[in-house]
Amino acid sequence: MAAAVRLALIVLLLLGPGGWGHAEPSRDSLREELVITPLPSGDVAATFQFRTRWDSELHREEVSHYRLFPKALGQLISKYSLQELHLSFTQGFWRTRYWGPPFLQAPSGAELWVWFQDTVTDVDKSWKELSNVLSGIFCASLNFIDSTNTVIPTASFKPLGLANGTDHYFLRYAVLPREVVCTENLTPWKKLLPCSSKAGLSVLLKADRLFHTSYHSQAVHIRPVCRNARCTSISWELRQTLSVVFDAFVTGQGKKDWSLFRMFSRTLTEPCPLAAESRVYVDITSSKQDNETLEVNPPPLTTYQDVILGTQKTYAVYDLLDTAVINNSRNLNLQLKWKRPPENGYIHYQPAQDRLQPHLLEMLIQLPANSVTKVSIQFERALLKWTEYTPDPNHGFYVSPSVLSALVPSIVASKPVDWEESPLFNTLFPGSDSSSYFVRLYTEPLLVNLPTPDFSMPYNVICLTCTVVAVCYGSFYNLLTRTFHIEEPSKGGLAKRLANLIRRARGIPPL
Amino acid sequence: MAANSFRSRALTALAGLLALSFGSLADSRIEDQAEQFFRSGHTNNWAVLVCTSRFWFNYRHVANTLSVYRSVKRLGIPDSHIVLMLADDMACNARNPKPATVFSHKNMELNVYGDDVEVDYRSYEVTVENFLRVLTGRVPPGTPRSKRLLSDDRSNILIYMTGHGGNGFLKFQDSEEITNIELADAFEQMWQKRRYNELLFIIDTCQGASMYERFYSPNIMALASSQVGEDSLSHQPDPAIGVHLMDRYTFYVLEFLEEINPASQTNMNDLFQVCPKSLCVSTPGHRTDLFQRDPKNVLITDFFGSVRKVEITTETISLQPDLGIMESSNKEDQIDEERMEPLKYAEQLPVAQIIHQKPKLKDWHPPGGFILGLWALIIMVFFKTYGIKHMKFIF
Numbered sequence: 001m002a003a004a005v006r007l008a009l010i011v012l013l014l015l016g017p018g019g020w021g022h023a024e025p026s027r028d029s030l031r032e033e034l035v036i037t038p039l040p041s042g043d044v045a046a047t048f049q050f051r052t053r054w055d056s057e058l059h060r061e062e063v064s065h066y067r068l069f070p071k072a073l074g075q076l077i078s079k080y081s082l083q084e085l086h087l088s089f090t091q092g093f094w095r096t097r098y099w100g101p102p103f104l105q106a107p108s109g110a111e112l113w114v115w116f117q118d119t120v121t122d123v124d125k126s127w128k129e130l131s132n133v134l135s136g137i138f139c140a141s142l143n144f145i146d147s148t149n150t151v152i153p154t155a156s157f158k159p160l161g162l163a164n165g166t167d168h169y170f171l172r173y174a175v176l177p178r179e180v181v182c183t184e185n186l187t188p189w190k191k192l193l194p195c196s197s198k199a200g201l202s203v204l205l206k207a208d209r210l211f212h213t214s215y216h217s218q219a220v221h222i223r224p225v226c227r228n229a230r231c232t233s234i235s236w237e238l239r240q241t242l243s244v245v246f247d248a249f250v251t252g253q254g255k256k257d258w259s260l261f262r263m264f265s266r267t268l269t270e271p272c273p274l275a276a277e278s279r280v281y282v283d284i285t286s287s288k289q290d291n292e293t294l295e296v297n298p299p300p301l302t303t304y305q306d307v308i309l310g311t312q313k314t315y316a317v318y319d320l321l322d323t324a325v326i327n328n329s330r331n332l333n334l335q336l337k338w339k340r341p342p343e344n345g346y347i348h349y350q351p352a353q354d355r356l357q358p359h360l361l362e363m364l365i366q367l368p369a370n371s372v373t374k375v376s377i378q379f380e381r382a383l384l385k386w387t388e389y390t391p392d393p394n395h396g397f398y399v400s401p402s403v404l405s406a407l408v409p410s411i412v413a414s415k416p417v418d419w420e421e422s423p424l425f426n427t428l429f430p431g432s433d434s435s436s437y438f439v440r441l442y443t444e445p446l447l448v449n450l451p452t453p454d455f456s457m458p459y460n461v462i463c464l465t466c467t468v469v470a471v472c473y474g475s476f477y478n479l480l481t482r483t484f485h486i487e488e489p490s491k492g493g494l495a496k497r498l499a500n501l502i503r504r505a506r507g508i509p510p511l
Numbered sequence: 512m513a514a515n516s517f518r519s520r521a522l523t524a525l526a527g528l529l530a531l532s533f534g535s536l537a538d539s540r541i542e543d544q545a546e547q548f549f550r551s552g553h554t555n556n557w558a559v560l561v562c563t564s565r566f567w568f569n570y571r572h573v574a575n576t577l578s579v580y581r582s583v584k585r586l587g588i589p590d591s592h593i594v595l596m597l598a599d600d601m602a603c604n605a606r607n608p609k610p611a612t613v614f615s616h617k618n619m620e621l622n623v624y625g626d627d628v629e630v631d632y633r634s635y636e637v638t639v640e641n642f643l644r645v646l647t648g649r650v651p652p653g654t655p656r657s658k659r660l661l662s663d664d665r666s667n668i669l670i671y672m673t674g675h676g677g678n679g680f681l682k683f684q685d686s687e688e689i690t691n692i693e694l695a696d697a698f699e700q701m702w703q704k705r706r707y708n709e710l711l712f713i714i715d716t717c718q719g720a721s722m723y724e725r726f727y728s729p730n731i732m733a734l735a736s737s738q739v740g741e742d743s744l745s746h747q748p749d750p751a752i753g754v755h756l757m758d759r760y761t762f763y764v765l766e767f768l769e770e771i772n773p774a775s776q777t778n779m780n781d782l783f784q785v786c787p788k789s790l791c792v793s794t795p796g797h798r799t800d801l802f803q804r805d806p807k808n809v810l811i812t813d814f815f816g817s818v819r820k821v822e823i824t825t826e827t828i829s830l831q832p833d834l835g836i837m838e839s840s841n842k843e844d845q846i847d848e849e850r851m852e853p854l855k856y857a858e859q860l861p862v863a864q865i866i867h868q869k870p871k872l873k874d875w876h877p878p879g880g881f882i883l884g885l886w887a888l889i890i891m892v893f894f895k896t897y898g899i900k901h902m903k904f905i906f
Contacts, residue, residue: 091603129653136655139629141636143654155865163857182603183611184630207626211603211611231853 028054028068030194030275032201035315036258037283038294038336041098042248043214044258048201050193050240055227058236068274069238070192072137073222077236080126083115083170084159087134088219089181091211092245101309104241106217109177110140115159116170127172139184141176150174161223162234181216183207189218192240200272200320201280204264205242215245259335267333271320278320282334285313297335301325358400381450389452399446409436553667553708556817557660558583558593561642563674563683565599570613570754571745573601575673575715575761577623578615582768583669587817594645594660596632598674598684608751615757615765617749631658639689646670647700664705669713669814673761676716678739679724695725702728709802711814715761717742720796732779732802732809736760736786737793744792759791773816779806 030052037045054069058078066074076082088106096102114130116123127150135142154168186207190197197205210216219241224234246263248256260267271278281304282296300316301324307313318325318332326332346364350357367373413434419427429438492500492511500510560583562576580595602611602624613624632641644650645660662668674681680688701707712733714722719735726733736743736758745755746762757765763786771777783797783806799806810816858864 132653133655136631136657139631139633139657141634144635154868156860158857158859158861160859161856162854164854166857178634180600180603180634182600183624183626184628184633187627187629207611208609208622212609226854231855234854 027056028052030068030272031277032272032275033277033279033281034201034204035103035281035283036334036336037100038256038258038286038338039099039245040286042256043099043245044248044263044336045099045102045215045243045245046263047103048205048240048242050202052194052238053225053235054238055233055235057234068194069236073192073220073238074236076130076133077222080130081117081120082130082222083117083163083224084161085112085114085222086160086219087112087138087221088217089138089140089179089185090215090217091181092213092215092217094215094217094245099245102243103309104219104243106219107175107177109175110142110179110181111173111175112142112145113157113171113173115163116172118165118167118170120170123170123172131174138188140179142179144176145174149176159223160221161225161237162231181218182211186210186218189220189240189242192220194274195272199270200275200278201268202272203268204260204266206264206266209264210242210244212251213244214247214250215243217244218242256338257336260333267331268320268326269331270326275321280318280320280332280334281315282318282336283313284316285311293339295337295339297337298332381448383451383453386453386455386458389455393450393452393455396447396449399448401445402443404441404443406439406441407436408439552665553813553818554665555662556588556592556667556669556814557662558588558669558671559596559645559660560593561596561637561670561672561674563598563637563672563681565684567599567601567604567606568754569599569674570601570752571757572673572675573597573599574613574615574623574757576671577613577628578757578761578765579671579713579768580628581623581625582765582771583815586768586771586812586815587773588815589817590629591657592817593629594631594658595629596637596642596645597630598634598637600634606753614749614752615762617747617756619749619751629657635684637684639683639687639693642683642689643693643697646697646706648704648706660706662706665708666706667709667711667814668707669711671713671715672722673715673758676714676718676722678718679721681714681716681722691722691725694722695727698726698731699728702730709804709813713764715743715758719743720798723798726798726801729801730803731798732806733798734782735796736791738796741793760786760793760795763790768811768815771811771815773812775810775812777811779809779811782811 030050032050033048035047035049037047039045052068052070054074056063058074063074063078073085076085088111090106090108090111093108094102094105112131112134114127116126120126124147128146131142131145134140151173152168152171153173157171157173158166186205190202190205193202195202197203219239221237221239221241223237225237227233227235246258251262268280282300284294284296284303286294296316300318301322302317302319304315304317305312318334320326320332345366346362348360348362350360352359361377363375365373365375414437415434417426429440496511503510558580560576560580562572564572576595576597580593583593584590601607602613609619611624612619612622615621615623632645645658648660650659660668672681674683676682679692680690682688698710698712701710707730709730710732712723712726712731714734715736716722718737718739718741720738723731723733723735724739737760744759746757746759748755764782767782767785779799783795786795788794802809
C-alpha cells in the first residue's frame with residue numbers, strides 16, 4: 001500500500017513538471033540510405049546518404065538544444081549566416097564511360113562552395129573564417145583557401161535549396177586539388193552522424209575498406225528545404241553522402257560476386273534507433289540484359305521503379321526498420337551473384353618467346369548488331385641484335401595479317417549443296433547450317449619501322465680506336481723502347497758525289 | 512585495589528598506545544596525500560607530435576609519430592589536447608599496398624593509424640613557422656581550436672619530433688630546417704608566457720642529442736635517440752610494403768609504452784634505460800639538469816597519460832524546463848501560418864537569365880593619387896604654355 005502510494009507519487013512527480021518531455025514534438029529526423037549499383041564494368045558502386053532534417057529557423061531564434069543535427073554545423077550556420085554549404089573530399093575520378101552517370105560527382109581533392117545570406121556585409125572575411133573553422137572540424141588543409149584559389153561564379157552553382165534571390169555576390173567557390181582524403185577526414189565526418197559508427201548503416205564505414213577503392217568521395221551538404229508541401233516555412237537539411245567504387249580485380253579477385261561482407265568486411269545488424277527510415281536499395285535494372293541474370297540474396301520484399309537520370313531503373317528495397325528483413329540470423333548480408341550462360345566467349349593467348357615463337361591471340365566474339373567492334377593490341381618496338389637485321393633494315397619488318405573467320409547470318413535460307421552437282425565456286429567451304437555461311441577474311445599486313453642502328457658504326461669505331469691506339473700507344477712505345485745514337489754524317493754516297501760533280505761544273509757551291 | 516589500579520593503568524596504557532598508533536597511521540596517510548600532492552604539480556596534459564619528413568621512403572617517421580600518438584591516446588590524453596603534425600600522408604598514399612593503414616611491426620601486426628585519428632597539421636602545413644607558432648601560441652586569428660596548443664602554467668607537455676636531422680638542426684620536409692637555438696628560444700618563450708609546468712622533449716633523429724644541448728629554460732627533460740656524431744638507425748623493413756617501418760629507438764619505446772597502463776607507477780629512469788646500445792646501435796641520451804624533480808619520482812603517466820581528478824558527489828540537481836523555447840516555438844508556428852507567398856527552389860540552369868545578364872561591373876574606385884597628380888601636372892603645363900585665357904573655354 002505504502003509502496004503503491006510512493007510509486008504513484010513518483011509517477012506524478014515525473015509527469016507533473018515533466019509534462020514538457022513529450023509535449024514538444026521532435027523537430028529533427030534522420031533518414032539513412034545505401035544504394036548499391038553493379039556497374040557495367042564489373043565493379044560495384046555504393047552510395048551512402050544520411051539526411052538530417054531540422055525543422056527550425058536557425059536565424060530567427062536562439063538555439064540551445066541540438067539533438068540529431070550536429071552542433072558544430074548548426075553553430076556554423078548561425079554564426080556565418082550561411083544559406084548553403086557544400087563541402088566534398090574526393091580521391092579518384094568517376095569514370096563515366098565505364099561506370100555510367102554518377103548520382104553526384106565531386107572533383108578530385110577538396111571542393112567548397114558556399115552561398116551566404118544577403119545579410120552578410122563582408123563576404124570575403126566570412127569566407128576566410130569559415131574555411132579556417134572547417135579545416136579544424138574536418139582535419140583538412142582548407143585554411144589554404146584564400147583569394148588565389150577562390151572564384152565567384154556568375155552563371156553556375158545556383159543554390160540547390162530554397163532561395164529568394166540569387167545575387168552571385170554572395171557565392172564563393174574554391175577547389176584544392178592537392179588535398180588528400182584519408183581516415184583523418186572520415187573520422188570527424190562519421191562523428192557528425194547521429195548514430196556515429198555504432199548502429200545502422202554507418203557500421204559499414206570502415207576506413208581500411210573504404211579507401212581501398214577506385215573512387216572515394218565524401219561530402220557534406222547543408223541547405224534549406226521546404227518543410228511541407230505548401231512550402232511556407234523552411235527546414236534545414238544536412239546531407240552527408242559517401243560514394244565508393246569497389247574494383248572488381250582488387251577487391252573482388254576478378255569475380256563479379258559481391259556481398260556486403262566482401263565490400264565492407266561487415267554486415268548490417270540493426271537500423272539506427274534514431275532513424276526514421278533506414279533502407280538499402282540495390283540496382284537490379286540490368287538484371288535481365290546481356291544473357292546474364294543478377295541474383296540478389298536474400299530476395300527483396302519490395303521493389304522501387306522510377307526514372308533516374310533519364311533512364312528507367314528498378315531497385316530492390318530492403319527496409320531495415322521492417323523486422324522481416326533482418327531475420328533470425330540477426331544480420332543482413334546482401335549478396336549479388338551474376339549468373340551467365342557458360343559459353344560466352346573464348347580467348348587464347350600465347351605470348352611470344354624471343355627467337356622461338358611468335359605471339360598468338362585467338363578470340364571468339366559475339367558481335368552485337370548494328371555496332372562497331374574494335375580490337376587493338378599494343379606493342380613496343382625493340383632493338384634486335386645487329387646480325388639479325390636484314391640488309392635493308394630501313395624498309396621495315398612485316399607483321400603477319402590477322403585472320404577473321406566468321407559465321408555470317410544469311411538473309412535467305414540456303415539449301416544444302418551437293419558437292420558433285422553444284423559449281424566449284426559454291427563448294428569451297430563446307431556449309432553445315434542453312435541460316436549462315438562461313439567466310440574467312442584477312443587484314444593487311446603491317447609494316448613496322450623498327451629502330452635501326454647505324455651500321456657503319458662498327459667500322460667507325462674500329463678506325464678510331466686503331467688510330468688512337470696507333471698514335472698514342474705507338475708513340476709511347478717508341479719513346480720507351482727506342483734508343484737514340486748520334487750518327488756521324490757520312491762522307492757522301494755515290495749520289496752525292498755525282499751531284500757535286502755536276503755542281504762544280506755549273507759553278508755553284510757543293511753540297 | 513592494587514589489581515584494579517593495575518588494570519586501569521594497563522587499560523590507559525593500552526588506550527594510549529592505540530591512540531598513538533592511530534595517530535601515526537593518520538599522520539602517514541596525511542603524509543602520503545601530501546607527498547602525492549607534491550609529486551604531480553600539473554592539472555592537464557598536452558602532446559605535440561611532429562613528423563617532419565615527406566616522401567614514401569620516410570614511412571618510418573610517420574609510423575614513429577603515429578605510434579607515440581597511439582600510446583598517448585591510449586593512456587588518456589584526448590584528441591583535443593593533442594596537436595599531431597604529419598608532413599606527408601602515408602596511409603592513403605598511392606604506393607601503400609594496404610590503404611588507410613600504417614604499420615609499425617612487420618607482417619602487418621599493428622596498425623598504428625587506426626580508425627580514430629585526427630591529424631591537425633598535415634602535408635604542406637607542417638612548417639617551421641607553424642610549429643613555432645603552435646608552441647608559442649602566436650597563431651593567426653581564425654585558427655581553429657584543434658590546431659592550437661592551449662596550455663597553461665599547470666600543463667605538462669610532451670613534445671615528440673622525428674625526421675632527418677644533423678648536428679644542431681632538424682630538417683622539415685626537405686626544404687627548411689629548425690636549429691637547436693631556435694627551439695631553445697621557443698621553449699624559453701613558452702616559459703616566459705607560463706605555457707607549461709613541465710616539458711618532456713623526445714627526439715628521434717640522427718645526432719638527436721644536439722637538439723637539446725642549448726635548452727636553458729627550467730623544467731625541461733629531454734631524451735634523444737642518438738648522440739652527436741651517431742646516426743639513428745631504422746628497425747626492420749617489411750617486404751610487402753617495401754620500406755622500413757619504424758626507427759629502432761621509437762620501436763623499443765613503443766614496446767615499453769605498450770606495457771604501461773594509466774595506473775602504472777613506472778618512472779622516468781625506466782624510460783632512460785629503453786633501447787641500450789646493443790639494441791639501438793646508437794647511444795640514446797637524456798638531459799635532466801634543468802628538471803627540478805628527481806627523474807625517479809617522475810611517473811611515465813605524468814607526460815604520456817592524462818590526469819583527471821574526479822570528485823564523486825551524491826547531490827542531485829534537477830533541471831528546470833526551459834519554457835522560453837516552448838513559447839517561442841508556439842509563436843513561430845503562428846508566424847509561419849501568416850507567411851503569404853510560398854518559397855521556391857532556384858532554377859539550376861536558367862539559360863535565358865544567364866545569357867541576358869549584364870556582366871557585373873567592377874566596383875568603381877575613385878582615381879588614386881598618382882593618376883590625379885599626373886592629370887594635375889598635365890593641365891598645369893598646358894595652361895602655363897598656352898596661357899590662362901583658355902580656362903574660359905572650360906568654365
